Amino acid sequence: MRLLLLILGLLAIHASLVAQRFGGIYTRFEDDLREWIITDPEGQEIGFLRMRWMLNNDITQWDYRIGEQQGEIRARWRDNFSEWEVHGGGQIITLRQIWRDVPTEWRLTNDEGLTIQWVTRWANTPEEWELREKREFGRFEQFTAWEGDPRDWVIIDELPDDFPLPMRMGMVFLPVLLVVLP
Numbered sequence: 001m002r003l004l005l006l007i008l009g010l011l012a013i014h015a016s017l018v019a020q021r022f023g024g025i026y027t028r029f030e031d032d033l034r035e036w037i038i039t040d041p042e043g044q045e046i047g048f049l050r051m052r053w054m055l056n057n058d059i060t061q062w063d064y065r066i067g068e069q070q071g072e073i074r075a076r077w078r079d080n081f082s083e084w085e086v087h088g089g090g091q092i093i094t095l096r097q098i099w100r101d102v103p104t105e106w107r108l109t110n111d112e113g114l115t116i117q118w119v120t121r122w123a124n125t126p127e128e129w130e131l132r133e134k135r136e137f138g139r140f141e142q143f144t145a146w147e148g149d150p151r152d153w154v155i156i157d158e159l160p161d162d163f164p165l166p167m168r169m170g171m172v173f174l175p176v177l178l179v180v181l182p
Contacts, residue, residue: 020046020066020165024145025172026152033151033180038066038172041157049073049173051180059180064088064169071166073173081181086173088166095170103178108170118171126178131171137163142175150179 023041027033034051047066051059059081062073071088075081082100086093091110098105104120117132127147131140139158144150153175159168 022155022157022168022172024154036176066165069165086166086170091164091166093166093170106174108167110164110167118174126175129175140171
């Protein structure tokens with residue numbers, strides 16, 4: 001009996017250490033882009049992304065929570081949305097537009113030198129995003145569930161378990177940001 005309890009305990013600890021895979025993100029309320037629900041691949045709610053100052057409709061600061069992990073996303077400068085930071089899990093991820101005034105191509109970098117490019121599949125539509133370094137890290141894609149409706153996104157997350165959660169959140173956040181920007 002003790003051995004069974006020990007095994008179950010170890011399995012529970014292992015499950016909590018494995019990175020949470022994303023399956024989608026959608027608005028909590030139909031016509032409100034300030035609060036989003038994040039789901040796993042089975043459609044179960046695992047977290048949220050929400051504007052910190054909703055009453056002011058201030059898009060410069062956001063909070064997120066995935067399971068027991070939480071963090072924040074904030075614009076580097078108040079009136080310039082080409083550079084953001086994701087804070088969480090003791091890490092800071094920097095999100096920067098690769099090209100000036102081109103919001104569909106971003107470079108994400110962490111403190112340890114991990115760098116990825118998160119880009120739209122097609123230059124003329126912000127509804128399909130993909131990780132440029134698929135061969136190195138695996139597949140991560142985000143696209144609208146219904147064309148022309150940015151309130152519901154599907155996420156294909158095949159990244160390794162040890163891929164940083166704040167970097168995943170940065171990728172999920174950027175398509176949402178483009179929907180929210182005035």
